[in-house]
Amino acid sequence: MRIGILAIQHESNTFIPEFTEIENFKEAVHLVGPSLLDFYRGGHHEVAGFIEGLEEAGYTPVPIFATFAFPRGPVSAAALEELWATASEELRGAGELDGLLVAPHGAAVSEHVHDMDGWWLSELRALVGPDMPIVGVIDLHANLSPKMASTCNALVAYRENPHVDQKERGKEAVSILRRFFENAAKPVMATAMVDIVLNIDLQSTLSEPLLTVIDRLDAVRSNPGILSVSMIMGYPYADVPEMGMAFMVVADGDVELAERECRLLAEWVLERRHVFSPDLLSIERALELALSSEKPVGLLDMGDNMGGGAPSDSTALLRYCTRAHPQLRFFACLWDPAAVAEAERIGKGGSAVLSMGGKSPMSPAPPLEALVKVRDIFDGRYSESKPRHGGWTEFYMGRTALVETENGSTIMLTALPAFPSSAQQMLAFGLDPKDFDIIILKGVHSPVTAYQEHCPTLLRVNTPGPTSADLASFTYQNRRRPLFPFEELPAESSS
Numbered sequence: 001m002r003i004g005i006l007a008i009q010h011e012s013n014t015f016i017p018e019f020t021e022i023e024n025f026k027e028a029v030h031l032v033g034p035s036l037l038d039f040y041r042g043g044h045h046e047v048a049g050f051i052e053g054l055e056e057a058g059y060t061p062v063p064i065f066a067t068f069a070f071p072r073g074p075v076s077a078a079a080l081e082e083l084w085a086t087a088s089e090e091l092r093g094a095g096e097l098d099g100l101l102v103a104p105h106g107a108a109v110s111e112h113v114h115d116m117d118g119w120w121l122s123e124l125r126a127l128v129g130p131d132m133p134i135v136g137v138i139d140l141h142a143n144l145s146p147k148m149a150s151t152c153n154a155l156v157a158y159r160e161n162p163h164v165d166q167k168e169r170g171k172e173a174v175s176i177l178r179r180f181f182e183n184a185a186k187p188v189m190a191t192a193m194v195d196i197v198l199n200i201d202l203q204s205t206l207s208e209p210l211l212t213v214i215d216r217l218d219a220v221r222s223n224p225g226i227l228s229v230s231m232i233m234g235y236p237y238a239d240v241p242e243m244g245m246a247f248m249v250v251a252d253g254d255v256e257l258a259e260r261e262c263r264l265l266a267e268w269v270l271e272r273r274h275v276f277s278p279d280l281l282s283i284e285r286a287l288e289l290a291l292s293s294e295k296p297v298g299l300l301d302m303g304d305n306m307g308g309g310a311p312s313d314s315t316a317l318l319r320y321c322t323r324a325h326p327q328l329r330f331f332a333c334l335w336d337p338a339a340v341a342e343a344e345r346i347g348k349g350g351s352a353v354l355s356m357g358g359k360s361p362m363s364p365a366p367p368l369e370a371l372v373k374v375r376d377i378f379d380g381r382y383s384e385s386k387p388r389h390g391g392w393t394e395f396y397m398g399r400t401a402l403v404e405t406e407n408g409s410t411i412m413l414t415a416l417p418a419f420p421s422s423a424q425q426m427l428a429f430g431l432d433p434k435d436f437d438i439i440i441l442k443g444v445h446s447p448v449t450a451y452q453e454h455c456p457t458l459l460r461v462n463t464p465g466p467t468s469a470d471l472a473s474f475t476y477q478n479r480r481r482p483l484f485p486f487e488e489l490p491a492e493s494s495s
């Protein structure tokens, strides 16, 4: 059995006025041929799960194309055209295939095609014909579209947020795909969109209100006729009609069972929708709580969430902290190539007033200016061996400078945006989280798995920026209406 692997992954924030270009994919992940297998094999990504699951089954993984760019604005039309040209050319040259495993992110938006994943999956289906099984894995931050659902035979979504189960989901997709060849009954999928936008602040699978929902999903999974159950939380920073929650249920040939269980889940959640009203923590309140908590306290900067498309250079939280609580020692990482260059000019051991962060057009606060000593400068590469949000094992921040203020606060300045999912970002460079009172983290859930062992308290803070948790601060034009909690739903929605 020869099974093609195709991954085109982007989470597109439509509130960011800069397109994601082909260069952004090429500088992140852009792989064809055997290098695709070498890159993912042994890691924690769903493509690693595809490879491992196929090889365990004695199937042959056939690398087609895998590409990824960090979340940013919508994918430009030219970039989408080039991505699909590469994918379709590689597919045509791949020889005879028996099935396909795909990994769209599920929240990609392009310049002219708002349902980018639905679009390329439809093109894929047209190329391979109606009979080839296509099974995929999507992020639970997908905005599930009817096209994604109708072009794939089955989809499964990550179950965990932070995403530490990506590899398992890849293997789950393989086990569903195998049933097309090894079982009499073929997998069938039902989907249901739910008119709820689930605020990012409430999207942790480690706490309520989602723990109760997870119990309910587990109960449905215990039905022997059910192969897979997924909850889509949605990605609220894409202003598209599909934005919001959804469920996907895959059954073993019994379409009525899949449809019934999926509908019941949607109705059950809609009835309980009022538990999904967020209660956001202000910067001031977060610092009050931090003062009385065991140190170090991790402050999750929700408005400057790099994993949601923000530039990770916002000084809004850092400026408040240093002004209101100058006695505390802070650690923060800011994307700022100009400050890195300036630190290199000053040189290791030198001191000067440096302007840090706050330079991108989307940044909600001006740069932080402070007298700092350049502690170290290095090439910002590090590795992570444990499963972490995103499934990545190798990290690169570009040239990186560590600078220290007079009270021992440390700011890491990076030439490239730095994904905060691994504490090796500190540990690998000789920084001990215990040496700080406050660690500012440019994510909402992505840093949690890594930092919960270092920070007795982690607080999600309602900060400004292009990934603000205050969804009322965005002007939506394309989302569906009514959508709770923006609007109350008509009474029949919950019956």
Ligand SMILES: [Zn+2]
Pocket (backbone or CB within 6 Å): 139, 140, 141, 163
């Ligand atoms: Zn995600």
